[in-house]
Amino acid sequence: MAFQLDNITKTEKKVEERKPSTSFLQKEITFFGSKFSNKIKEDFYIELGVLIKAGITLKNALELVEDSQKNKLNKHLLGEISKDIVSGLSLSESVSQKKQFTEYEYYSLKIGEETGTIQQVTEQLGAFFARKNEQKRNLVSALTYPSIILTTATLVVAFMLYYVVPMFQDIFEQQKVELPAITKFIINTSEFIKSYGWLVLTIIFGLVITRTFFNKKKWFKKLKDKIIVKIPFIGDFIKIVYLSQFTQAIALLTASKVPVVYSIQLVKQMIDFYPLQNALNAVEQNILEGHSLSESLSQHQLFEDKMIAMVKVAEETNQNEFIFERLNTQYNTQVQQKSKLLSTVLEPFIILIVGVLVGVILIAMYLPMFKLSSVLG
CATH class of the missing domain: 1.20.81.30 (Type II secretion system (T2SS), domain F)
Structure with missing residues (x-):
C-alpha cells in the first residue's frame, strides 16, 4: 500500500506551528536529566520496534516502555502519548504535539502509519539515533x-x-x-x-x-x-x-x-x-x-x-x-x-x-x- 502524500502535506502547517521556544536547560546537553535526549530516543524507538514486532499493540507497547522509565518527566511524557493513543490520535499526531520530538520523527512515523510499516520505521529511527x-x-x-x-x-x-x-x-x-x-x-x-x-x-x-x-x-x-x-x-x-x-x-x-x-x-x-x-x-x-x-x-x-x-x-x-x-x-x-x-x-x-x-x-x-x-x- 502506498502512503498518501497529500495526507502528510495537509498536516505540515500543523507541525510547523509547534516550534515553541526552548530554554537553556532543555537543550541537547542538559545538567539535570530533564531532556528526552537522543540516548533516550534511541532506547525508546528500539524497544518500541521490538514490542510491536512481537505482536503487542501500540498502546500496550507504549505502556511497557513507560513503565521502564525511571525519570519522572520522561515517564509523564510517554504517559501523555499513551493517553493520546487511547483518545483516538495516531502516534505521529501525538508526537507532533510534543516539543521533545522533531519534525523528522513526526514525518517518519506518519509515513510508517500510511504504509503500514510502523515497526520498520521505529527500528530505523532507533538505528538513526544510535x-x-x-x-x-x-x-x-x-x-x-x-x-x-x-x-x-x-x-x-x-x-x-x-x-x-x-x-x-x-x-x-x-x-x-x-x-x-x-x-x-x-x-x-x-x-x-x-x-x-x-x-x-x-x-x-x-x-x-x-x-x-x-x-x-x-x-x-x-x-x-x-x-x-x-x-x-x-x-x-x-x-x-x-x-x-x-x-x-x-x-x-x-x-x-x-x-x-x-x-x-x-x-x-x-x-x-x-x-x-x-x-x-x-x-x-x-x-x-x-x-x-x-x-x-x-x-x-x-x-x-x-x-x-x-x-x-x-x-x-x-x-x-x-x-x-x-x-x-x-x-x-x-x-x-x-x-x-x-x-x-x-x-x-x-x-x-x-x-x-x-x-x-x-x-x-x-x-x-x-x-x-x-x-x-
Whole structure:
C-alpha cells in the first residue's frame, strides 16, 4: 500500500506551528536529566520496534516502555502519548504535539502509519539515533583530552602573568633596569590581566550564556556554520558528520518509498546545518526543474565526487537504498577515523603553543636579569 502524500502535506502547517521556544536547560546537553535526549530516543524507538514486532499493540507497547522509565518527566511524557493513543490520535499526531520530538520523527512515523510499516520505521529511527549518539561520543572522546590540556595550559599561563611576572617587575623597577621590548610587552599584558582579568572572564561567560539565545537567530547560525566549515581539519570533520547524517536519513526515507523531492524536504527539516540546508534548497529546485539527483548534487562543493558517482550508479540501477546505506557506512567509518586523528593532532599542537607561550614569558623575564647580573658584576 502506498502512503498518501497529500495526507502528510495537509498536516505540515500543523507541525510547523509547534516550534515553541526552548530554554537553556532543555537543550541537547542538559545538567539535570530533564531532556528526552537522543540516548533516550534511541532506547525508546528500539524497544518500541521490538514490542510491536512481537505482536503487542501500540498502546500496550507504549505502556511497557513507560513503565521502564525511571525519570519522572520522561515517564509523564510517554504517559501523555499513551493517553493520546487511547483518545483516538495516531502516534505521529501525538508526537507532533510534543516539543521533545522533531519534525523528522513526526514525518517518519506518519509515513510508517500510511504504509503500514510502523515497526520498520521505529527500528530505523532507533538505528538513526544510535548512529547519531555514536558520532557524538566519538566527537566528545576526541575533544575531551585536548580540552583538558588547553584548560590547564591556559590556567598556567594566566598564573604566570598574574603572579610571577609582577614579582620580576618589582625587581626591575627597584634596580631601574632598561627593559627589552619583549619584556615590556609581557609586563603590559600582565598589568592588563590584573586590571581587566575579571572583566574578560565575565565577557567570556556572558558570551557562552547568550550563545544559547543567539542560536535561535538564523543569521547567527549561518555565520557560525560558515566559520566552522572554514576551520582547518575541524571543518572537514564537521562536514563529514553531517554528510553521514544526510546519507542515513535518505536511506531511511528511501526504504519507506518516499519520493526524492520529499526526502530532500524532510532532511532539510532534520539537519540543522546551514551549508547543507542551503545546498539542499538548490538541489530541490534543480530536481523540480527536471535534473537528476546526481546532477543536482554535482553543482555543490559540499558533496564529494565519490558520493555523486555512487548516487549516479544508484539512479541507473534503481538501488538508492543500498547505495545510500553503503555511503552512510563509509562516512561513519571516516567519522571514527577522523575523530581519533583529531585528538592525535590537537594534543601536540596545543602543547606546542603552550610551550612557546611559556618560553616567551621566561625569556622575557630573564633577559633583564642577565643585564642586571652583568651590571652588578
